[in-house]
Amino acid sequence: MMDYETIIGLEVHAELSTKTKIYCNCTTEFGGEVNTHTCPICTGQPGVLPVLNKKVVDYAIKVGLATDCSITPLGKQDRKNYFYPDLPKAYQISQFDLPICTNGKVEIEVDGLKKDIGLTRIHIEEDAGKLLHEAVDGTLVDYNRGGVPLIEIVSEPDLRSEEETREFLNQLKAILEYLEVSDCKMQEGSLRCDVNVSVRPKGQKELGTRTEMKNVNSFSAACRAIKYEAARQIEALEDGEVISQETRRWDDDKGKSFTMRSKEDSHDYRYFPDPDLVAISIDEQWIKRIHDELPELPRAKVERYIKIYNLSDYDAGQVAGNKAMADMLDEAVKLGASAKFTCNWLLGDISKILNDKNMEASEIPFTARHIADMISLIDKKTISNTAGKKVIDELFDSPRSVEQIVKEKGLAQISDEAALLSVVDEVLKNNEKSIADYKKGKTNALGFLVGQAMRLSKGKGNPQMFNDMIKRKLDSL
Amino acid sequence: MKTVITEEDVRYVANLAKLHVPDGQINALTKQMADIVALADKLSDVDTSGIEPTNHVIPVNNVFREDEVRPSYPRDEMLANAPMSSAGCYFVPYTFDE
Amino acid sequence: MELYTLTASEMHELLKTKKASSVEITNSVIGRIDDVDATIGSFLSSTFDSALDTAKTVDEKIARNEKIAPLAGIPMAVKDNMCTKGVKTTCASRMLENYIPMYDADVVAKLKKADVPILGKVNMDEFAMGSSTETSYFKKTRNPHNIERIPGGSSGGSAAAVCADEAVYALGSDTGGSIRQPSSHCGVVGLKPTYGVVSRFGLVAFASSLDQIGPITKNVADCAKVMDLIAGHDEKDSTSFNIDYPNYSANLIPDAKGLKIGVPREYMGKGISEDVSAVIKNVIKQYEDMGAIVEETSLPLTDYYLAAYYIIACAEASSNLARYDGIKYGYRTKDFSDLTDLYKKTRSEGFGDEVKRRIILGTYVLSSGYYDAYYKKAQQVRTIIRNGFSDELDKYDLLLTPVTPDVAFKFGEKSSDPITMYLEDICTVSINIAGVPAISVPCGVNRENLPIGVQLIGKHFGEPTLLRAAYAFEQSGFFTPQKPQIKSVKGSK
Known part of the structure; x- marks a missing residue:
């Protein structure tokens, strides 16, 4: 079999977190009762007209600047015409030939190799409504999402693997989160992507025929879809078949992509400039205003974490890749906690609990202050590391002050030598065999004795002090 | 230009x-249609090289709205004109794409 | 003299001086509708009760010696393509036969705020597509001057109602002549304002870049008054102009002295009937006698107006009318097998032939491979036409042309061939393409006593000059329109 290369391009749709829809004053809030966030405008009643939400343009420029795009001095909005029940006007207002942003890039790093992934364009458009397939004999239409602003980010076919794709999506999501322009909640559909995949024999210059997969709802689904589709195409080519350019639907449950019922008219969208909307003119001043508002972005954060916080490349990337974590880290450091320790807690126990609970870092119910307090108590040896883990568990269950938790749960460590001495004496009295072993040179007997001391103190004794005291006693015997 | 319809x-x-x-x-x-398109075809006689298309007859730009929430319309009012509705939604035949 | 025959200005005087109440005036006009509408057929729906309620409110204000707005208490009619909250808005289409908007068009909100009694919604060509009101799904509207003839269109119901004294004035909409042409045919005053002067919010769109709402009135002074009420910036319409609007009534002076008027020779040539041509020539002479400077001039690409107009208008219409799919509102076919079948049957049964023809043409010119040759090309030609008007209107205060090639035609005369019908708009479509304002003023009759109008075309935002020139002409006494004689066929009410 020939060696093939997979070529991947993405179209990422991100719902913007503006308060109102793109062309009317209805709320964008998620989770309202069906059809309660609608008005004549977003349901396309006869006679209504759209007026563009300025924030939408601000946000698109912001994303463009954060991804090194050129911002168009003159943008316009076009109608994309097609019939579907989720599209109340039977056209979607989008941008055809003059998108807000063009020609940008996002840097990714896979296996230590850095690579720029080109962005063809970023344009603004309106979301469609939602079709609910709940009824027995038909489909229900809910227009609450109809008219929520979206940006569509189109990448160049620069991605070559699932790993690169996942990393690109992670980077993009981190950028959108840092900019606070999108909630990026996959489960609420605020981030979705279409995946374009083609394959070609290694070394071949021209691209193979690509297929587009729709309905990809998570990063891991994107990776699965790519893997499946590349394999399918390679197999087809090996069998001497020709790949046809088509739109396919990804079914993540079945792990397969399917040809969508071919609609002869599905690509004749009859784009034309929307006569109800006027041109968007973006001058230097506007761009500068947005530029001045840009926060520190993930790549800059990674560099700072490595240089200033002395984190490893890997840790820095992990924490910076998640805005909520990075915010916690920076905040905890500001409160005097060690960056290294904070990072270890965030990527260790806290991440594990998030994973178990299927939660996002942004949903952590406690603050950086809690982490800093906990680390400070460990530093002062008031509590042990083990007790620290308990504190985190408690914080997830019901956030309250760390001191209170330590008190309630009796987690404070005993570091009073006099109090520990009776425990040490007790342990030495009951473990003569271990003492003999130690004397014979079996140094791991010390560990055993410390463990006994910890058990006897119900975990509250300072293990380091136990260690020192027992060793001193043994050595003097 | 003569387009055949x-x-x-x-x-x-x-x-x-x-x-x-x-x-x-x-x-x-x-x-x-052929008659009407023949009428439309007349335009090909006009030299429009270098001429910008008019999208707006009097150029205006940057008409925006502030991002302020106003109350949506009551659902009953919105659905009152729907030929068929069910469970607070507009109702259509199956749209499954398979 | 019956109250219903008066102009808005005259009625306002009666109200102010308490010589007549708004309820009396409104009842008089309602009585007139009862008398003649069975013959004329202007109204699609009536809202007499709420009109009388408004009239009562105005009378109470007058009784309390409160100042009332110039059009308060004076009953009027609205073309049935402007949304009225709680009142059917059908666009004279089966598609919207039972559509009841949940909101008011901006102009309707302005009428209500000014205490204007709205008598009802009047007939039109379906979705404003037509020049005779014959494409209405519901009924014929007859020309009050000769009921064998069409009133013009698409605002045929508006013009006929004003002509027949069934409304003191009416609102119409004009995409390619739909206010001016029926006004000319019915012998009333009709103004298409500069694009962007009157909010389109709530006007059911035909062709968004060409549509404009305007007044149809009994005289020029009333026209200025209605403009004072409806013109102005609306933040709900992105194409509405945010400028200081003049007081149109205050600028009315009966003086045409020194006005420079251009007469584009292309509009006076072939296709224009002898009678129309003769009347227009006399109007030109009258303007000269009034001290205006009139010169022959020329406009570019007049042969291409219709082509550019129909491409742009139909393209936009094909998209604007796509929303009528039987899901959210409007007509829905009874039997369908699946979604596509629902769409196709609903739209094919809900729309009339002319609407479907224009949707198909519009879809064609936007479809893959044809966009550049048609739509983009038409928009480029639009630039040339627009610049041509700008250049001429730099030289002249206004341009003067006929409104229509001939007087109102007979029912059925032009409906068999779309192109013949389209030629009816030859003098008017370019004004919408250029976005400039134009007014149709009654200026004479043909041999059969059928009305002829003259079209005055102004610069962008040049309505004050336009109204002044029209007012001067009207006041000169050159032509006094005669009221039509309508046989009363008592309606069922």
Whole structure:
């Protein structure tokens, strides 16, 4: 079999977190009762007209600047015409030939190799409504999402693997989160992507025929879809078949992509400039205003974490890749906690609990202050590391002050030598065999004795002090 | 320029526009379309090289709205005109794409 | 003299001086509708009760010696393509036969705020597509001057109602002549304002870049008054102009002295009937006698107006009318097998032939491979036409042309061939393409006593000059329109 290369391009749709829809004053809030966030405008009643939400343009420029795009001095909005029940006007207002942003890039790093992934364009458009397939004999239409602003980010076919794709999506999501322009909640559909995949024999210059997969709802689904589709195409080519350019639907449950019922008219969208909307003119001043508002972005954060916080490349990337974590880290450091320790807690126990609970870092119910307090108590040896883990568990269950938790749960460590001495004496009295072993040179007997001391103190004794005291006693015997 | 309009063209376009053209009418409609398109074809005589298209007859730009929430409309009022509704939604035949 | 025959200005005087109440005036006009509408057929729906309620409110204000707005208490009619909250808005289409908007068009909100009694919604060509009101799904509207003839269109119901004294004034909409042409045919005053002067919010769109709402009135002074009420910036319409609007009534002076008027020779040539041509020539002479400077001039690409107009208008219409799919509102076919079948049957049964023809043409010119040759080309030609008007209107205060090639035609005369019908708009479509304002003023009759109008075309935002020139002409006494004689066929009410 020939060696093939997979070529991947993405179209990422991100719902913007503006308060109102793109062309009317209805709320964008998620989770309202069906059809309660609608008005004549977003349901396309006869006679209504759209007026563009300025924030939408601000946000698109912001994303463009954060991804090194050129911002168009003159943008316009076009109608994309097609019939579907989720599209109340039977056209979607989008941008055809003059998108807000063009020609940008996002840097990714896979296996230590850095690579720029080109962005063809970023344009603004309106979301469609939602079709609910709940009824027995038909489909229900809910227009609450109809008219929520979206940006569509189109990448160049620069991605070559699932790993690169996942990393690109992670980077993009981190950028959108840092900019606070999108909630990026996959489960609420605020981030979705279409995946374009083609394959070609290694070394071949021209691209193979690509297929587009729709309905990809998570990063891991994107990776699965790519893997499946590349394999399918390679197999087809090996069998001497020709790949046809088509739109396919990804079914993540079945792990397969399917040809969508071919609609002869599905690509004749009859784009034309929307006569109800006027041109968007973006001058230097506007761009500068947005530029001045840009926060520190993930790549800059990674560099700072490595240089200033002395984190490893890997840790820095992990924490910076998640805005909520990075915010916690920076905040905890500001409160005097060690960056290294904070990072270890965030990527260790806290991440594990998030994973178990299927939660996002942004949903952590406690603050950086809690982490800093906990680390400070460990530093002062008031509590042990083990007790620290308990504190985190408690914080997830019901956030309250760390001191209170330590008190309630009796987690404070005993570091009073006099109090520990009776425990040490007790342990030495009951473990003569271990003492003999130690004397014979079996140094791991010390560990055993410390463990006994910890058990006897119900975990509250300072293990380091136990260690020192027992060793001193043994050595003097 | 002289564009030839075929019945096939009319069928294709009617389908795009989601209009049904009965077989009995396709011939007459194609003829009418051909006449109108012939009228439209006259434009090819005009030299428009270097001429910008007019999207707005009096140029204005940057008309925006502030991002302020106003109350949506009551659902009952919105659904009152719907030919069919169910469970607070507009109701359509199956849209499954398989 | 019956109250219903008066102009808005005259009625306002009666109200102010308490010589007549708004309820009396409104009842008089309602009585007139009862008398003649069975013959004329202007109204699609009536809202007499709410009109009388408004009239009562105005009378109470007058009784309390409160100042009332110039059009308060004076009953009028609205073309049935402007949304009225709680009142059917059908666009004279089966598609919207039972559509009841949940909101008011901006102009309707302005009428209500000014205490204007709205008598009802009047007939039109379906979705404003037509020049005779014959494409209405519901009924014929007859020309009050000769009921064998069409009133013009698409605002045929508006013009006929004003002509027949069934409304003191009416609102119409004009995409390619739909206010001016029926006004000319019915012998009333009709103004299409500069694009962007009157909010389109709530006007059911035909062709968004060409549509404009305007007044149809009994005289020029009333026209200025209605403009004072409806013109102005609306933040709900992105194409509405945010400028200081003049007081149109205050600028009315009966003086045409020194006005420079251009007469584009292309509009006076072939296709224009002898009678129309003769009347227009006399109007030109009258303007000269009034001290205006009139010169022959020329406009570019007049042969291409219709082509550019129909491409742009139909393209936009094909998209604007796509929303009528039987899901959210409007007509829905009874039997369908699946979604596509629902769409196709609903739209094919809900729309009339002319609407479907234009949707198909519009879809064609936007479809893959044809966009550049048609739509983009038409928009480029639009630039040339627009610049041509700008150049001429730099030289002249206004341009003067006929409104229509001939007087109102007979029912059925032009409906068999779309192109013949389209030629009816030959003098008017370019004004919408250029976005400039134009007014139709009654200026004479043909041999059969059928009305002829003259079209005055102004610069962008040049309505004050336009109204002044029209007012001067009207006041000169050159032509006094005669009221039509309508046989009363008592309606069922």
